[in-house]
Amino acid sequence: xxxxxxxxxxxFIDPLPWAWAHWAWTLLPLCxxxxxVYKSIKCSTMSRVPREAAVIFVWIIVxxxxxxxxxxxxxxxxx
Amino acid sequence: MDSSPVLRNPxxxxxxxxxxxxxxxxxxxxxxxAITIGVTILIVFVLGLLIGGIKVVDAPDGFANIAQKPxxxxxxxxxxxxxxxxxxxxRTKVMSHAHxxxxxxxxxxxxxxxxxxxxxxxxxxxxxxxxx
Numbered sequence: 002x003x004x005x006x007x008x009x010x011x012x013f014i015d016p017l018p019w020a021w022a023h024w025a026w027t028l029l030p031l032c033x034x035x036x037x038v039y040k041s042i043k044c045s046t047m048s049r050v051p052r053e054a055a056v057i058f059v060w061i062i063v064x065x066x067x068x069x070x071x072x073x074x075x076x077x078x079x080x
Numbered sequence: 081m082d083s084s085p086v087l088r089n090p091x092x093x094x095x096x097x098x099x100x101x102x103x104x105x106x107x108x109x110x111x112x113x114a115i116t117i118g119v120t121i122l123i124v125f126v127l128g129l130l131i132g133g134i135k136v137v138d139a140p141d142g143f144a145n146i147a148q149k150p151x152x153x154x155x156x157x158x159x160x161x162x163x164x165x166x167x168x169x170x171r172t173k174v175m176s177h178a179h180x181x182x183x184x185x186x187x188x189x190x191x192x193x194x195x196x197x198x199x200x201x202x203x204x205x206x207x208x209x210x211x212x
Binding site for chain 2: 012013014015016017020021024027028030031034035037038039041042047050
């Protein structure tokens with residue numbers, strides 16, 4: 002029997018190993034980036050961006066959690 | 081951090097914004113906005129490559145087949161960095177993890193869509209400045 006070769010991770014070639022199991026957490030930086038770019042475009046002065054981006058980041062997360070809960074409930078009802 | 085505009089032509093500002101995310105704002109003299117938007121978009125794109133591997137940028141074989149890989153439309157909006165990634169991905173043998181690949185594709189496509197917003201806004205600001 003040939004022993005299995007040890008797994009060697011190559012960044013930017015192989016998928017990130019931990020992202021496979023914890024993919025939901027990878028949505029947080031994406032939401033933060035969307036909030037930051039959106040508010041950077043919308044705000045007239047950049048000094049307002051950090052606070053407004055933080056607020057809309059929280060709203061995005063709350064909206065996603067509520068949508069996930071609603072969809073999970075819908076699936077449960079339909080089963 | 082803002083300075084006087086060096087370029088007010090909307091199509092050129094839009095092209096600059098595609099070539100380097102945020103560069104359109106830089107030419108309009110809005111350097112704080114340029115750096116914030118440009119760096120954020122590039123970080124999102126690179127994070128997508130890191131999470132899913134470079135193969136997430138998967139160019140279709142010709143424009144006629146774009147419907148088979150519509151996410152590439154979003155990715156290409158991030159600028160030449162997506163073209164370079166597609167060329168490199170074409171030469172790469174890679175393993176696929178479904179969730180990681182999906183998240184990586186989402187990151188790179190969202191980076192491109194955010195850059196589209198920035199391109200439209202910077203071109204609009206340029207048209208207002210050139211009309212003023």
